[in-house]
C-alpha cells in the first residue's frame with residue numbers, strides 16, 4: 001500500500017452533508033473487476049450532465065460547470081473538504097478507489113461513515129476529522145482564496161494553514177502506523193498466525209457446530 | 215461489576231488478540247461473498263500468492279446484478295444481456311471453483327440475496343461473527359450474531375487470515391416497549407428509529423434492539439430491523455436470542471442437530487445483555503406511537519408517518535439540514551406542505567434484503583388480493599429474496615395473486631434495490647420501494663425513491679398514491 005507521511009496540496013470543496021458512496025461512484029461502475037480506473041467517474045452524476053456508463057469516452061461528455069471539481073481553480077486538487085457523514089451508504093471500496101484514482105490523498109470532514117472511514121486507510125487515503133466549526137472556517141477561507149493549499153503532516157498529526165496556523169487532529173495509532181509505513185495489513189496479521197491457529201483450535205472444541213458444515 | 219452487553223459477549227468470545235495500539239484481531243466464523251465486492255479480493259490473494267485460511271467458513275452467491283426476468287435467467291450466465299454483469303457473475307463462479315469455496319450459483323435452488331439465504335439456510339447462526347462485503351450484513355444480527363459489512367480489502371483480509379482488524383464499538387440500546395398497532399410493521403419501526411437517530415446517530419455504535427416490540431417480533435421482522443441499522447450509521451444491529459430465535463434456527467440446512475444442537479442451544483441461551491449491563495447510549499420509543507412510515511427525501515432519516523405533510527425546510531434551524539432538505543425536495547419534485555398521500559407513484563418495488571422474505575410477500579399479497587394495479591402505475595415488481603422464498607410463495611399461490619393484480623413476479627436477486635441490472639427507475643419517476651436506501655439515483659438516474667414496508671407498497675400500487683394501509687384493511691372487515 002502507498003504510504004502517507006506529509007502532503008501539501010490544493011483543496012477542493014464538496015459542500016453538502018451525507019455524500020453517499022453512490023454519489024462518489026455510481027453503481028454502474030461497480031461491475032469492473034479491477035481496482036483502478038474509477039477516477040474519471042468519481043462523482044459521475046454531479047460532474048457530468050449526461051448519464052454515465054462504463055466503457056464511455058469521458059473526455060467527450062458534457063461537464064456540469066457548477067460542480068466544484070470542474071472549475072479551473074480546483075484543477076489538480078488533492079485534498080477534499082467535505083461535510084458531515086461523508087461516505088455513508090454502501091460498503092463499496094470502489095469509493096476510496098475512485099477518490100484515489102482521481103488524485104485525492106486526504107479528505108477533511110466533521111464526520112465520516114464508519115465503513116468508508118476504514119476503507120480509506122486500506123488505500124493510502126487519509127480521512128481527517130475536524131470539528132464542525134473548523135470545517136466551516138476552512139470552507140470560508142477556501143471560498144475567499146484561490147489556490148488554497150494545506151500541508152498535512154501525519155507524523156505530527158497536524159494540518160498547517162497558509163497563514164502558518166497549525167490544527168491538530170486525532171487518529172487511531174494502528175491506522176497511523178499502517179499509513180506512515182504503507183504496511184500490508186494482511187502480512188501484519190499473518191505475523192500472528194500462531195495466535196490465530198491456537199484460538200481456532202480452542203474455538204473448534206468449544207463450538208464444533210461452527211466448523212465443517214459448508 | 216457492570217454486566218456485559220450482548221455485543222460485549224460476542225466480541226469477547228471472538229477476540230484472538232488485543233494489540234497495544236488499541237486495535238484487535240477478531241475471529242470470523244462466517245464470511246459471505248457476492249459477485250460485486252469480491253473479484254478484486256480474489257485478485258489480491260492471487261497476486262500475493264495467498265490461499266484462503268479456512269475454506270469452510272465461506273459461502274458465496276450471485277445476487278447483486280443477476281437478471282430477474284425468468285426468460286433471461288433461463289439461459290444461464292451466457293444469456294445475461296449486460297456484458298459487464300455477465301463477466302462479474304462468471305468471475306464469481308470461476309473464483310469459487312478455483313479456491314474451492316461453496317457457492318449457490320445464479321440458478322441453484324439455494325440462491326438468493328446473500329442476507330436472505332444466510333439465515334434461511336442456517337449458514338448464519340446465533341453467536342457467530344459474520345462479515346460480508348455489503349453494508350447490510352447487520353441483518354444476521356437478528357439471530358444474536360455479531361454481523362457487519364466490510365470493504366473489499368477486508369474481504370481479502372478475512373479470506374487470508376480468518377480475522378478482521380477491528381476496534382471495539384460503543385454500545386447503544388434502542389428500546390421499543392409497548393405494542394405495535396395493527397398494520398404497523400418491522401419496517402415502520404426501524405424507519406421511525408432512523409428518523410429519531412438520524413443517518414449518522416449510530417456511527418461508532420453497535421445497536422442492540424430490545425424491549426417488548428422486538429421480543430414479540432418474528433425473526434423475519436427482526437431481520438428487517440437489523441438490516442437497516444447501517445442507515446442510522448451503525449455497522450451492527452442485534453437482537454438477543456430467545457425461543458423465537460431457536461424455533462427459527464431449528465431444522466435449517468446447516469444448523470446443528472442432535473447432541474450438537476443441545477450444546478449449541480445451551481451456549482446460545484447466554485446470548486443476551488446482562489440485567490446490569492451498561493450502554494453508552496439508550497434511545498427509547500413507544501410501540502403505540504409508531505405509524506406506517508413513508509420517506510419523502512433522499513436520506514433514510516427523511517421519513518414521516520404517512521398522515522404527515524412534506525416538511526418545510528424554512529422551518530429547520532440547522533443550516534446544513536435546511537440545505538439538505540431543500541435539495542431533497544427539489545430532487546424529489548415535492549413541495550413543502552403537500553400531504554404524503556398526494557404523491558403519485560410510477561413504479562412499485564417489493565423486494566431487497568430488507569423486505570423480500572415470505573412474511574413480507576404474504577403481507578403484500580393480503581393487500582393485493584382481489585385488487586388491481588392503479589392505472590398511473592407503470593410497473594410493480596415483486597422480487598422474492600431467494601429461490602426458497604419464491605418456491606414457498608408459489609406453493610401458497612401468492613404469485614397468482616400478484617399476477618392477477620397486474621404485478622410482475624420475478625426471479626430472486628437484488629434487482630431494483632440498487633438497479634445494477636435492467637430493473638430501474640426512469641428520471642423523475644416516483645417509486646414506492648421496500649428497499650433500504652433512498653439516495654439520489656440509487657434506483658436509477660434521477661429516480662425518486664420512497665421507502666415503505668411491503669403492505670404500504672402494495673397499497674400504493676393498487677391506489678396509485680400513498681395511502682395509510684390501515685384504510686384498505688378496514689374496508690376488508692367492513
Ligand code: SF4
Nearest residue numbers: 350566567628631632
Ligand atoms: S438487496 Fe440491496 S441492500 Fe440488500 S444486498 Fe442487495 S443491493 Fe445490498
